[in-house]
Amino acid sequence: xxxxxxxxTVRRLSQYLRILxxxxxxxxxxxxxxxxxxxxxxxxxxxxxxxxxxxxxGKRGLGYGAGDLADRLRGILGLEKVWRVALLxxxxxxxxxxxxxxxxxxxxxxxxxxxxxxxKVGSRWSGAVEVxxxxxxxxxxxxxxxxxxxVAVPAAAAQSLTERAVAAGxxxxxNFAPIQLRVPDGVSVQDVNVVTExxxxxxxxxxxxxxxxx
Amino acid sequence: xxxxxxxxTVRRLSQYLRILxxxxxxxxxxxxxxxxxxxxxxxxxxxxxxxxxxxxxGKRGLGYGAGDLADRLRGILGLEKVWRVALLxxxxxxxxxxxxxxxxxxxxxxxxxxxxxxxKVGSRWSGAVEVxxxxxxxxxxxxxxxxxxxVAVPAAAAQSLTERAVAAGxxxxxNFAPIQLRVPDGVSVQDVNVVTExxxxxxxxxxxxxxxxx
DNA sequence: AGGTGTGAACACTTTCACAGCA
DNA sequence: TGCTGTGAAAGTGTTCACACCT
Numbered sequence: 001x002x003x004x005x006x007x008x009t010v011r012r013l014s015q016y017l018r019i020l021x022x023x024x025x026x027x028x029x030x031x032x033x034x035x036x037x038x039x040x041x042x043x044x045x046x047x048x049x050x051x052x053x054x055x056x057x058g059k060r061g062l063g064y065g066a067g068d069l070a071d072r073l074r075g076i077l078g079l080e081k082v083w084r085v086a087l088l089x090x091x092x093x094x095x096x097x098x099x100x101x102x103x104x105x106x107x108x109x110x111x112x113x114x115x116x117x118x119x120k121v122g123s124r125w126s127g128a129v130e131v132x133x134x135x136x137x138x139x140x141x142x143x144x145x146x147x148x149x150x151v152a153v154p155a156a157a158a159q160s161l162t163e164r165a166v167a168a169g170x171x172x173x174x175n176f177a178p179i180q181l182r183v184p185d186g187v188s189v190q191d192v193n194v195v196t197e198x199x200x201x202x203x204x205x206x207x208x209x210x211x212x213x214x
Numbered sequence: 215x216x217x218x219x220x221x222x223t224v225r226r227l228s229q230y231l232r233i234l235x236x237x238x239x240x241x242x243x244x245x246x247x248x249x250x251x252x253x254x255x256x257x258x259x260x261x262x263x264x265x266x267x268x269x270x271x272g273k274r275g276l277g278y279g280a281g282d283l284a285d286r287l288r289g290i291l292g293l294e295k296v297w298r299v300a301l302l303x304x305x306x307x308x309x310x311x312x313x314x315x316x317x318x319x320x321x322x323x324x325x326x327x328x329x330x331x332x333x334k335v336g337s338r339w340s341g342a343v344e345v346x347x348x349x350x351x352x353x354x355x356x357x358x359x360x361x362x363x364x365v366a367v368p369a370a371a372a373q374s375l376t377e378r379a380v381a382a383g384x385x386x387x388x389n390f391a392p393i394q395l396r397v398p399d400g401v402s403v404q405d406v407n408v409v410t411e412x413x414x415x416x417x418x419x420x421x422x423x424x425x426x427x428x
Numbered sequence: 429a430g431g432t433g434t435g436a437a438c439a440c441t442t443t444c445a446c447a448g449c450a
Numbered sequence: 451t452g453c454t455g456t457g458a459a460a461g462t463g464t465t466c467a468c469a470c471c472t
Contacts, residue, residue, distance in 0.1 A: 005421070006463065007414065014413040018392055022369075032431060041394040044431090045465055052433055060432045060471040077413050078420025096310035097408065108412050148415060155236075172415040174408070178232055180255040188418035190411040194311070194388070197404040198322050199228040199291050200221065201362060201386040204402035206292025207219070220441070246453065258453090259443055266455055274449045274454045 009050050010077075015040050016047070017073040020066055032063035079107045084145055086170070088161055089152035090115035090131050093176050097150060098125055111144045116157075137161065141168035148172040155179045223264050224291075229254050230261070231287040234280055246277035293321045298359055300384070302375055303366035304329035304345050307390050311364060312339055325358045330371075351375065355382035362386040369393045 019039045020031065033047040040047070051058070051069075054076050058064045074080060085108050087094050097103070098110060113125060116134040124130045132140055140146070149165040151158050151173060158177035165173070166187050173189045175181050181189050233253045234245065247261040254261070265272070265283075268290050272278045288294060299322050301308050311317070312324060327339060330348040338344045346354055354360070363379040365372050365387055372391035379387070380401050387403045389395050395403050 004462090005417075008463075010414050010417045011410055013417075014407075014410040015394070017413075018409070022393075034431080039394060041396075043465070045467095046463095048432060049434080049464075056433060058432050061430050062472070063431065076417070078416040079413065081416075081420075083412075083416060083419075092310045092313050096306040099306050100408075102409070103412070106409055106412075107416075147419065148412070172419050174411055174415060179236075180229070180253060182255075186422070188415055190415050192406065192408060192411055193228075194314075194406060195232070195316070195320055196225055196228040197388055197406055198297075198317070198320075198362070199231075199293065200224050201388060201402055201404050202292040202297060202321075203219075203224045203227075203290070205297075205361065205386050206295075208400070218440090222441080248453085257443075259445095260441095262454060263442075263456080270455060272454050275452045276450070277453065 005053060009053065012040060012042065012046070012050050013073055013077060016050075017070060017077065020070040020073070023066060025067060027067070029066040030059070030063040031066045031069065033058075035063075081107070083108050083147045083172075085110045085148045085150060086112040086114065086141060086144065086146040086165070087150045087152065088114050088134070088137070088165070089150075089176075090117070090120045090125075091152065093152040094150075095125075097152065098129075108148070110150075112140045112146065114140060134161065137164050138168040141165055141170055146170050148174065150174045150176070151181070152176045219267060223267065226254060226256065226260070226264050227287055227291060230264075231284060231291065234284040234287070237280060239281060241281070243280040244273070244277040245280045245283065247272075249277075295321070297322050297361045297386075299324045299362045299364060300326040300328065300355060300358065300360040300379070301364045301366065302328050302348070302351070302379070303364075303390075304331070304334045304339075305366065307366040308364075309339075311366065312343075322362070324364075326354045326360065328354060348375065351378050352382040355379055355384055360384050362388065364388045364390070365395070366390045 016036055019036060033044040036047045037044045057068065057072055087098060087110050090113055098113065103110060110129065113129050113131045114134045114137055115121060115131055120131050121133045122131065149170045151162055153161060155177045158179055159181060162173055162181050162183065166183055171187055173181060173183065173187065175189055175191045178193055178195065183189055230250055233250060247258040250261045251258045271282065271286055301312060301324050304327055312327065317324060324343065327343050327345045328348045328351055329335060329345055334345050335347045336345065361384065363384045365376060367375060369391045372393055373395060376387055376395050376397065380397055385401055387395060387397065387401065389403055389405045392407055392409065397403055
């Protein structure tokens, strides 16, 4: 479909969607680029540019149909499909993510949890998913047709587990380990690193930079 | 000190520091921009440009002194000071963050935890910090000289608690709530939003974009 | 009037390529 | 020789300003 869409644009689209979903959904309600920009902390021109990259679905003089725009955004972001997610690592981060049930509602279904701690393997989470042994990673990825793997293991284990997951068919990685994962072409990685965010904050505070929303 | 340093540069500096800290620290060891780039998944020119924004502390023909560079990076990022952090919200995210003791080691000391659930208030975490009532937020921020507040509460409560924390003296916010916080000038915000990361992954997978490390 | 869609201007970042020092 | 530091070039992302539609 589209060419060169920047990461910042994609993140803003996700944000716009969340804003729309947070609104009262009166049928036929419209929303203008100015309103959206207000809530997203950006400019109206930016909103219009972002959306126009995917077609023109606003009504001049009126704005965008709220429901329609939300649907379009879901389509653009690829959220019509339910993504099958495996959680690698049943530690603190893993369990916090798992218990945050909002993912399911948003189209990310955690279909498997793996860990290498014998004390955790075999326990059943939320009476649903059973923690499986990390040594069976390949089998689980194949059995569950896993699309996305959340890497929530210590740095030392992250690269090799990632490689195994990718070899078994996973195409997306959400990485919580504090290292740069190397993956073959065609596999996407997104990193989440709270220490880096705190250090960015520290830098800002130290150098008295602008208000700086992330 | 410095002028206009981009967010991406700051994030890379944090990454370089983590890479250096992960290495065997032989005394006098040096590291070249090429090596650093390798581990960080960027280019040698990018590394050199990033570092040169803050001075020239490499040795031509040799590279950078590993220990020296790490110290410089800590200085640049403002990590010489220990930041006093208050955790707002003792739920899943809050407790996962708290138990991840690495923060302390990295210069971010969680000196207070607050929540509005009477069932949680009064309990003692890790035998150290006692969960306090969120209604006493201002008093706690002042008493503990809190610099940074981690917002780990539901979206509905995030804005008002942020305002109160800022009014009481907090200058940095690490925001886990899925809304755009509005803060006065001089206050820094960094957002962490796992749903957005997953949606970015979904976009990538749907549109078959490049390998894309985040 | 009100608000979108978009080319063109601008600002910012990354990459290149090479002078210069150890 | 090896690798840094850096201007200049190339490439990206954002903002402006206005034609155009309702």
